[in-house]
Each structure stands twice: as structure tokens, then as C-alpha cells.
Amino acid sequence: MVSTKTKIGNYEFENCFMNAAGVCCYDREELEKVINSDAGSFVTKTATLNIREGNPLPRYYDTDLGCINSMGLPNLGFEYYLDYLLELQKTMPKRAFFFSLVGLSQEETHTLLKRVQESDFNGLTELNLSCPNVPGKPQIAYDLETTEKLLAEIFVYFKKPLGIKLPPYFDMVHFDQAAAVFNKFPLTFINCVNSIGNGLVINDETVVIKPKNGFGGIGGEYVKPTALANVHAFYQRLNSNIKIIGTGGVLTGRDAFEHILCGASMVQIGTTLHKEGPGAFRRITEELKVLMREKGYKTIEDFRGKLKYL
Template identity: 60%
Template sequence: MFEVTFQNYTFQSPLMNASGVHCMTSEELNGLIDSRAGTFITKSVTRQKRQGNPEPRYYETTLGSINSMGLPNLGFDYYLDYVNEYQKNFSTPMFFSVASMSMQENIETLKKLEDSDFHGFTELNLSCPNVAGKPQVAYDFALTEQILTEIFSFYTKPLGVKLPPYFDIAHFDQIATILNKFPLTFVNSINSVGNGLIIDPDKEQVVIKPKEGFGGIGGEYIKPTALANVRAFYTRLNPSIQIIGTGGIVSGQDAFEHLLCGASMLQIGTQLYKEGTSVFARILDELAVIMDTKGYSNIQQFQGKLKTIEE
């Protein structure tokens, strides 16, 4: 019922974690293997281990979360070692996330990955909004094209990019034109909505420490923006570039809407952080009820088939 074809592989479920959640350590990654997620992704890696931003750097609210993590991770070698062990025991491909502190470091990391035995999917994060002093690369269209040109001059493994939210139709058109020039496997849309601010009214202060309280907004707050970006890219990108929908997936209804907009896979961040790995089973159960009610026996019957209102 939940099978989805992603490139040349069929996953048993469209659900997976969003990079940054439940994927720092091998123990957390193993917990995803034991869940009903179809596959999973590593923490975004940098060349060396990073502590990330000072705490508190994550805060939950009723409708979502704010974070300014600053790419904490255990370093490239740690995750590559994990991947090598995983691939000895499992045939389901996993995702490896790369989000280094500079584009040159990204390129060096991808060259190492190219020369390794990793045979899953690579996600290049062009949209981290939470590293102080570092702008989001994917808002600079010329730089994005330059980086992808250099990467695809040597990288031959399946690679996709994680994008920030875009808010203007012209920007959808412009970035899609650039992305269509490259043999991308997928686009992951969206990363958190950058530089929001949440206030504790009792203390009359911000709730996280880095960047004077500014951070990425996730959860229910961002679902309409996420859906718009998924739909915009589904209707603009080459059919060979699949969409991973991320943002505001709390229920089976949210998952259904992302799939209806054209997503092939779905990543869950804030709600996974709040609920733990049982979230995957709950959302799939809720999605099954919706599909049964509507008479759908598989996801392909409604994926991408969002209707507009005609005159």
C-alpha cells in the first residue's frame, strides 16, 4: 500500500527522518532502522566533528519548533564508517547528508564520498540557515549554479539538494531553470523557514541563545509554505528529478497532502523530535485510513494529482 519508487529502488514506506533529527549517533540511526520509516538519512556532516551552537538552541512550541543548532555532528569519518557497516547488513539504500562550513569543504567531502564504497543517495544541504555569519547558498542563484557545475564535473553517484523555502513565483521559475540543467536525483523541499523569532512572554526574552534568538522555524507553522514549494518544484522540474517533501508533517493528513502535491518521499523533523520513532507507524496508520476512505490502494493513484479550481 505504501510502496514508493524512488529512482531505481522501491521503498516500503515514503517516510524518513529529516537530517538533524534522531541521526547524530549510531544508536539513533539504528533506531530508525528498527522503525517503520522506509529509509533514513545521516546528520549533515562536516569534515571534522562540530559541537554546534551554544545551548539552548532548540525550543518546542505547540505548533512547532525553533532551532539554531549550527551543524553539530560527529564528523565525516564517523558517518562513513557507519554507512560501510550498514551496507554490509542491509540492501535498502540510505541517504548521506553533506552540509559543510564552506563550499570548498563540501566539494572535498563529496570527492571523498565519490571515492568511497557508499552506494546510497547523497543530500547536499544548500540551505542551512543556522550557522552564524553564513548565508544560505541556495538564495544566491549564480553561486548555486557554479557549485553544482563543479560538483557534477566529478560526482557520479545519485545526488540531490536540500533547499530553503522560496516565496516568489519568479524565484521558483529561476531556481528550477538552474536545477534542470543538472542530473539531480532529487530536490528536498523545504528546510526550516530561516530566522524566525519566538519569545517567552513571562521572561520577556528570546527562547534560544544563538544569533540573539533568531532560528529556523519548523513544524505545523511551515506546512503551507512547504506544500507550495513541493508543488512548485513538482510542476517545474524535469520528471527525472523527484521531490522529497519536508515541513509540517504531523499527521497522516499532512503526509497525504505532501504526496498529493507531488512528493515521492517525506521527511519528518520536528514531530519526530517530539514523538520519537513511533511517529512513523502512527502517520502511516492515519494515511491508510485516508487512502481506504478515498478508495486508493496505492500512493501512485493520487501522487501529484492536486486539482486547481477551474472557471
């Protein structure tokens, strides 16, 4: 028997696959499609304190090798997703889910996390540090001094399982510096990577999305090499108790295999899920199992992190 079961923190999952925040997770109807698929869990739409409509349309565009988007965090607000998660805890007590959050300011970040801490939510919280928060300032995770200060403040009061979603890093020194910060805190996981920021796709002589004059996050096949590099770089550097969720460029079971080989304990699917629908979970899971059988692996722990070098 081949198993794709996995574990993050004290949580066990029947399958290592889940959606990426932003895809098939806007409301209960979409999240239920993921629940009823072969996915091992789901993550909610990244919630802000209040409802947001997001950026003007068109804000998403499929390309041959992925997508470009500038969504602007459209979501139904913190309370909507928290209420749904609390309902699921009663009806599906043996399953664990992820609650994605982002504050539009550091003050709002603390407000959101304090509400989670005070609630009965017993799943995993993912704090998105890869969205711009302050005009003129970089994404928080690119400002490691601010990141360290924010995490230090959070862990004074937040005692539940917490992970952070990261943008891609591109310099070996940045991997060293970021890991040194993350290792100071009791993080349950990191998720890498979010889309590669501020790409530009052109159709004939015109940009393809409206926000930011066409600039947007790049996802899909384009980003897999960058995603794999980030997963493996952090796997080499982080404390072993901080698990990694690999996200970026997962079209096939082979892609997922490579994320796990680089050190991922779970794998999120975004662009492919958007293009193909929740049936992608079954296809990719079966493709991964076929590959595992061919190589003689019975569990993902048999090969997780065991990338070979020349």
C-alpha cells in the same frame, strides 16, 4: 492492499517516510531506532568534514505549533557516518539510506563529495544548500548564480545519486529561476523545505534560545503551507526524473497525504519525530493508509502530484 512503497532514482523503499536530517540521527544509536521503526529509510545528521559541537545551549525550543532552533550543525564528522553507512551496506544490502552533507566552504563541499565518490557508498547523497556558509552571504540556494556554478563543478566528478536540500522560496519568479537551474543537472531529487530561517519566539519578555540573540529556524505546523507550496511549485517545474522529498509540518497522515498530493515521492518527519519519537512513523503511516483506503487509492502513485484546482 494499500501500499506506501515508493521509488527515488533506482532505489525502492518499502515506506515513503523517513526522518528529517537533524532529528533522531546524531549517532548510531539514534539511527538504529529509525531503522527498527516503520520508516522506509533514514538520512544521517548533516555531516561536516570534522566533528562540530554546535551552538551554545539552549538552542532548541518546542512551541505549541512547532519549534525554533539554531543548532549550529552539531555532528560527529564525515568519517563517522560514512563508516556506519558502509557497515549497513554489508548487513542490510537490500536497504538504501541517505547521507546528508554540508561544506563550511565550497572547497570543503568538494572535498566531502569527492570522498563520497571515491568510497564504496552506494546510497543517496543529500547536499544541504540551505545552511549559511559564508559570513555576510545568503544561504547558497538563495544565490542561484553560485548554486549553478557549484553544481556545474560538482557534476564534473560526482557520478553517484545526488540530491539537494533547499530552503523555502517565497516568490513565483524564484521558483521559475531555481527550477531552470536545477533542470540543467542530473539531480536525483530535491528536498524541500528546510526550516523557515530567522524566526523569533518570545516567552514573556525573553527569547527562548541563546544563539543569534534568539533568531532561529522555524519548524513544525507553522511551515506546512510554505512546504506544500514549494513541493508543488517544483513538481510543476522540474524534469520528471528529479523526484521530490517533502519536508515540513507533517503531524498526521493527512499532512503526509497533502505532501504527496503536491508531488512528493517521499516525506520526511522532523519536529513531530522529535516530540513523539520513532513511534510516530507507525502512527502516521497507518493514518495515511486509512485515508488512502477511504479514497480508493492503492499506491501513492495513484494520487501523487494530482492536486486539483478551482
